[in-house]
Amino acid sequence: MNKPVPVNPPHLRSTFVAASMMPWQPTEFDGIEMKILYQDDQGRSTMLFRMAPGAVVPLHEHTALEQTYMLEGTLEDAEGSCGPGDFVWRPGGNIHVAHAPDGATFLAMFNRPNRFFDGTKFFTAEESK
Numbered sequence: 805m806n807k808p809v810p811v812n813p814p815h816l817r818s819t820f821v822a823a824s825m826m827p828w829q830p831t832e833f834d835g836i837e838m839k840i841l842y843q844d845d846q847g848r849s850t851m852l853f854r855m856a857p858g859a860v861v862p863l864h865e866h867t868a869l870e871q872t873y874m875l876e877g878t879l880e881d882a883e884g885s886c887g888p889g890d891f892v893w894r895p896g897g898n899i900h901v902a903h904a905p906d907g908a909t910f911l912a913m914f915n916r917p918n919r920f921f922d923g924t925k926f927f928t929a930e931e932s933k
Contacts, residue, residue: 835859847916855904868896868915877908
């Protein structure tokens with residue numbers, strides 16, 4: 805028995821991202837690289853980050869919900885630590901400094917860009933590069 809196969813119009817089709825084939829891009833922060841997997845004009849983004857041992861994301865505010873799933877290593881801040889297989893989310897208004905003592909690789913999803921207190925633009929902001 806043949807089942808019907810749905811055919812989406814072009815604007816509703818899936819977008820497949822070959823993240824494993826994408827080169828790592830440097831960020832404004834020493835020891836932190838990224839791959840932007842998704843971004844839109846409303847400020848939402850999904851990014852894969854790789855932090856070298858000892859790398860630090862300086863003081864910043866999550867301006868809306870941020871979600872992080874840890875793949876490798878450990879990401880720490882004053883409120884706790886997460887390692888491989890762990891998930892952490894932060895509400896808008898959360899302020900912290902994150903660091904990776906032994907390095908880390910993680911997937912992060914943002915509803916809006918973070919605000920860095922040193923004036924650095926968020927990774928998906930056009931002015932940052």
